[in-house]
Amino acid sequence: MAGKYHLKKASDGQFHxxxxxxxxxxxxxxxxxxxxxxxxxxxxxxxxxSQREGAFEVKVASNGKHYFVLKATNGQVVGQSQMYASQANAEAGVAAVKRYAPEAAVSDES
Incomplete structure (x- = not known):
C-alpha cells in the first residue's frame, strides 16, 4: 500500500x-x-x-524529543513531523517522507 495525503478543513475554515x-x-x-x-x-x-538534497532539517525540541521539518527552496517550512524519541527515529521518518511523498494519492476530506 502506498502513502496518502489527507487534505482536511480545520474548524476555523483553513486547510491543511x-x-x-x-x-x-x-x-x-x-x-x-x-x-x-x-x-x-x-x-x-x-x-x-521531499526529493531535494538539504530540504530536511532534524531538530531537537525543548523536551529533548526529535522532529524534522521540510523546507521549500525559499526556506519556508512546508511540513513538520511528529515528535520522536530519538534522532534515528526522526531520520527514519525523513526516509518515509522521501519514499511516500512523490507518488502518494490525495484524499480530499475537506
Whole structure:
C-alpha cells in the first residue's frame, strides 16, 4: 500500500494536510492555508522538495524529543513531523517522507 495525503478543513475554515505512510501513520503535517488552492500547492511543494538534497532539517525540541521539518527552496517550512524519541527515529521518518511523498494519492476530506 502506498502513502496518502489527507487534505482536511480545520474548524476555523483553513486547510491543511497530513501525509500518511502505508501503515496509516502520519509522517508529515502541513501548515494551515487560507485557500484550498494553496493547500494543493503545498502538497505539490512537498512532492518536489521531499526529493531535494538539504530540504530536511532534524531538530531537537525543548523536551529533548526529535522532529524534522521540510523546507521549500525559499526556506519556508512546508511540513513538520511528529515528535520522536530519538534522532534515528526522526531520520527514519525523513526516509518515509522521501519514499511516500512523490507518488502518494490525495484524499480530499475537506
Amino acid at each position: 494536510f497530513n501525509l500518511h505512510a502505508s501503515n496509516g501513520e502520519i509522517v508529515l503535517t502541513s501548515e494551515l492555508y487560507k485557500a484550498k488552492a494553496s493547500v494543493q500547492e503545498g502538497i505539490e511543494s512537498v512532492r518536489r522538495n
